[in-house]
Amino acid sequence: MSIREDETLELEQELGGPLFDLRLYVAGQTPKCVTAFANLKGICEEHLEGKYRIEVIDLLQNPQLAEGDQILAIPTLVRRLPTPIRKVIGDLSNTERVLVGLDLRPL
Amino acid sequence: MSVSNSQQFTELPDGPMPKVPSGIQGLDQITDGGLPQGRATLVSGDVGCGKTVFGVQFLVHGALDYDEPGVLMTFEETPAELVQNMFALGFDLKALVDQRKLSIHYVHIDRREIEETGEYDLEGLFVRLNYAIDTIGAKRVVMDTIESIFSGFSSEAILRAELRRLFRWLKDKGVTTVITAESVAGHLSRHGLEEFLSDCVIRLDRRLSEEVSTRRVEIVKYRGSTHGANEYPFLIDHGGISILPITALGLNHDVTSERFPSGIDRMDAMLGGEGFYRGSTVLISGTAGTGKTSFVGQALEAACQRGERCLYFAFEESPEQITRNLRSIGIDLAPWREKGLLRFSAARPTLYGLEMHLAQMHKCVEEFEPTLVILDPITNFVMAGTQVQVKGMLIRLIDYLKSRKIVSLFTSLTDGGDALEQSEAGVSSLIDTWILLKFLETGGERNRALYVLKSRGMPHSNQIREYVMTDHGIRLLDVYLGPAGVLTGSARYVQEARERAEAVRYQQEIASRERELERQREAVERQIAGLRADFEAKQDEFRRFLNQEETRDEVRREDRQAMARLRHDIDEREWAGRRGSRSEGDGVR
Numbered sequence: 001m002s003i004r005e006d007e008t009l010e011l012e013q014e015l016g017g018p019l020f021d022l023r024l025y026v027a028g029q030t031p032k033c034v035t036a037f038a039n040l041k042g043i044c045e046e047h048l049e050g051k052y053r054i055e056v057i058d059l060l061q062n063p064q065l066a067e068g069d070q071i072l073a074i075p076t077l078v079r080r081l082p083t084p085i086r087k088v089i090g091d092l093s094n095t096e097r098v099l100v101g102l103d104l105r106p107l
Numbered sequence: 108m109s110v111s112n113s114q115q116f117t118e119l120p121d122g123p124m125p126k127v128p129s130g131i132q133g134l135d136q137i138t139d140g141g142l143p144q145g146r147a148t149l150v151s152g153d154v155g156c157g158k159t160v161f162g163v164q165f166l167v168h169g170a171l172d173y174d175e176p177g178v179l180m181t182f183e184e185t186p187a188e189l190v191q192n193m194f195a196l197g198f199d200l201k202a203l204v205d206q207r208k209l210s211i212h213y214v215h216i217d218r219r220e221i222e223e224t225g226e227y228d229l230e231g232l233f234v235r236l237n238y239a240i241d242t243i244g245a246k247r248v249v250m251d252t253i254e255s256i257f258s259g260f261s262s263e264a265i266l267r268a269e270l271r272r273l274f275r276w277l278k279d280k281g282v283t284t285v286i287t288a289e290s291v292a293g294h295l296s297r298h299g300l301e302e303f304l305s306d307c308v309i310r311l312d313r314r315l316s317e318e319v320s321t322r323r324v325e326i327v328k329y330r331g332s333t334h335g336a337n338e339y340p341f342l343i344d345h346g347g348i349s350i351l352p353i354t355a356l357g358l359n360h361d362v363t364s365e366r367f368p369s370g371i372d373r374m375d376a377m378l379g380g381e382g383f384y385r386g387s388t389v390l391i392s393g394t395a396g397t398g399k400t401s402f403v404g405q406a407l408e409a410a411c412q413r414g415e416r417c418l419y420f421a422f423e424e425s426p427e428q429i430t431r432n433l434r435s436i437g438i439d440l441a442p443w444r445e446k447g448l449l450r451f452s453a454a455r456p457t458l459y460g461l462e463m464h465l466a467q468m469h470k471c472v473e474e475f476e477p478t479l480v481i482l483d484p485i486t487n488f489v490m491a492g493t494q495v496q497v498k499g500m501l502i503r504l505i506d507y508l509k510s511r512k513i514v515s516l517f518t519s520l521t522d523g524g525d526a527l528e529q530s531e532a533g534v535s536s537l538i539d540t541w542i543l544l545k546f547l548e549t550g551g552e553r554n555r556a557l558y559v560l561k562s563r564g565m566p567h568s569n570q571i572r573e574y575v576m577t578d579h580g581i582r583l584l585d586v587y588l589g590p591a592g593v594l595t596g597s598a599r600y601v602q603e604a605r606e607r608a609e610a611v612r613y614q615q616e617i618a619s620r621e622r623e624l625e626r627q628r629e630a631v632e633r634q635i636a637g638l639r640a641d642f643e644a645k646q647d648e649f650r651r652f653l654n655q656e657e658t659r660d661e662v663r664r665e666d667r668q669a670m671a672r673l674r675h676d677i678d679e680r681e682w683a684g685r686r687g688s689r690s691e692g693d694g695v696r
Binding site for chain 1: 212214215216220221222223224225226227228229230231232234235237238256259260
């Protein structure tokens with residue numbers, strides 16, 4: 001699911017624009033998490049085709065990673081790039097709000 | 108909720124609720140052992156009440172004293188800030204973190220960064236907490252201030268549910284938790300939830316009264332345990348929070364009949380010969396300038412000379428001033444201060460509230476362990492509280508000191524106008540030994556006098572004694588009773604002079620009578636000598652007479668013999684015949 005680091009620069013050059021580096025924090029395969037991933041995938045395909053990469057982090061397996069991005073709510077989507085960091089929490093069922101959260105659409 | 112309650116019921120152990128000592132001085136006393144083990148305790152309070160200090164102290168003591176590592180999850184201060192802030196209170200958090208006895212986690216919530224869409228939970232928080240607990244094997248958790256998460260998320264329904272789940276989860280985890288909450292307008296927490304989920308609720312409070320601030324702590328609830336029901340004052344200083352559960356003390360002090368000399372021999376004599384009892388409360392009251400502090404100084408010096416420690420709470424004069432002034436009556440406190448037998452604690456009564464004073468005094472006594480505690484004077488406390496409050500405070504102080512068999516020596520200033528028996532703080536009934544100093548105004552003078560108003564449990568003098576302050580301390584003078592009562596000052600001097608004159612006169616009289624007697628004796632002896640001379644003269648005369656007679660008798664006998672010889676020649680037969688009747692012839696002669 002995740003795109004390897006050394007490909008980032010290549011991709012940005014190919015795209016001629018910013019790469020959306022997204023992280024989805026989940027805790028196990030809960031319905032909320034599964035829904036969130038599916039929703040995210042759909043939104044990205046529709047609005048950011050080819051310009052994104054998604055890293056899914058399961059905190060049950062890597063609990064130490066929760067601190068770095070100050071994760072409290074699950075699921076949390078973090079837009080690591082482009083800066084500034086943005087966070088969208090929830091199952092991402094409201095596409096409009098996800099787009100606002102990712103700064104893809106003005107409020 | 109009903110599910111979790113029934114779970115809790117089945118999980119309850121048979122015995123009494125196990126508790127973990129908090130390590131906060133006094134708290135374990137009022138909670139009857141500490142905080143509920145493996146459960147959550149809510150610490151609620153206003154801004155600046157010391158909630159964070161409470162939590163940190165709980166963790167630090169757990170890590171240091173009870174081998175229970177702790178996790179501090181802070182929502183407000185960053186670890187760097189926290190370490191720095193707590194260092195001022197004497198907690199070295201960094202060292203604990205390095206020793207893996209403490210881990211600090213900062214949870215940052217910024218709503219501006221977060222967009223919400225759809226369903227979520229706070230599993231991330233649980234994961235972090237779980238990870239932190241497992242990493243160092245924590246037994247204690249502090250979350251400061253948990254309600255901050257309410258500011259980060261909009262869905263209160265989710266947060267409430269998650270908070271419930273968190274409490275449940277912490278319980279299942281078996282960690283003893285302290286959760287802090289900001290109290291709002293009389294409510295213990297902003298969302299009215301935490302206090303119901305916690306097994307123990309402690310409220311911290313800071314109140315301003317007459318510009319004097321006092322912190323208090325109250326155990327609002329404690330499931331499955333008895334606890335003190337009052338508000339207890341506490342203070343935060345170096346070493347963190349210390350609570351004074353003073354009213355938890357009963358009236359069951361051990362008493363001792365051991366005595367504590369007052370430092371003035373004649374005063375001891377007035378008090379049954381040996382001075383105060385140990386553990387008794389002594390009040391020295393008097394009008395301004397009667398020398399209350401000097402009496403204190405005497406007791407102080409005597410105690411220090413015996414090697415006992417004395418603690419002096421000065422509320423009016425600075426230690427230097429007291430030292431200087433006492434030097435004028437020959438009491439030098441400086442060496443005792445250097446030797447560490449005497450400690451001063453000087454503060455204006457209005458510096459802080461009564462409770463704070465009490466807390467301060469407790470702390471000092473705990474640290475220094477004196478046998479004599481001096482409060483000089485107690486009068487001004489009225490400025491820091493009402494008379495009822497002052498009395499309440501003094502009761503608790505006296506109780507505390509009595510329980511430690513410490514002699515408490517109070518001075519109290521009485522106004523000239525008031526009855527002398529009235530002490531301003533209204534503490535007379537609390538006092539065991541009350542010495543009253545007053546001025547006697549007679550003959551255009553004011554002279555100092557004292558008497559023992561009361562002294563429980565010992566015979567004491569009923570005399571009013573004049574005393575003077577000399578270069579060598581206070582001296583109680585002899586009692587002189589004149590027609591108008593006790594003689595003092597120059598009246599005493601006159602009396603003394605009169606008595607001295609009387610004594611001289613008496614001595615002179617004795618001497619003169621002795622001389623008279625001697626003269627008489629001499630006269631008698633002279634007479635005796637004269638008579639003896641007469642007698643001897645007569646005796647001599649008599650002897651002479653006797654001699655003469657004997658001589659004459661001799662002569663006569665010789666004459667007769669001579670005559671007989673003559674007659675024998677004439678008629679020898681006739682002589683022989685006459686010899687038989689010679690005696691007859693002698694008797695005739």
